[in-house]
Amino acid sequence: MKIIVSILLTALLGFALSIFFPWWIIALAAFVVAFAIPQTPWKALLTGFLGIFLLWSLLAWWISTANDDLLANKISMLLLKQQSAGMLILVSGLIGGLVGAAAALTGSLARKL
Template identity: 40%
Template sequence: MKFVVKIVLIAGLSYIAEQFLPWWSVVLCAFLVNLLIPTKGFNAFISGFLGVGILWLVFAWMIDSSTDSILTDKIAQLFELNQSGLVVAATAAIGGLSGGFGALTGSLLRTINQKEVAKPGYYK
């Protein structure tokens, strides 16, 4: 349940932040959510990847459909791709990776600042 809440929080905060701030504000949103809500590494990465990736996929698809794929067709020709849908998918992947690495950084920063609890039976 916490995983789904993190995805929704990252997507919502990123949507609001992108209205006023540059594109890289999504990285900060994913970073802050994973800094405040504790999870482990891969789980944090996937929550950031899905939160920002889905948001960027929806944005890119909406822009693509409202402009009749004019820009994406030209970008697809530039990169010698067969379909303009691959440009939309690449946009989502780039956003997802950015959000995922931001989320992973927030999770790892949280673990750095935590004290290590001694396990029973082990002495230092």
């Protein structure tokens, strides 16, 4: 149950903070949730990754469908050398997930100190 709560809190806090602050605030959100909810480091890493991965993937999908994948297809041609909005959404989610995982792991280990 803690895992689901951590994932949801990380995603919600990351979304709320990213409205007002730069993109890297998601790391602070994952850190705070992992620090506040006691978990093993591996579970914190997993919840930080999944929370931010789901958040960024859903936001990227939402933005992409708002303009019929026009911008996402052009950016994916530049970055991935293929016209695939879905792949760009996946890559964006993975990048955010890695940031969230590292921050959540740091928060979990800081709690042990």
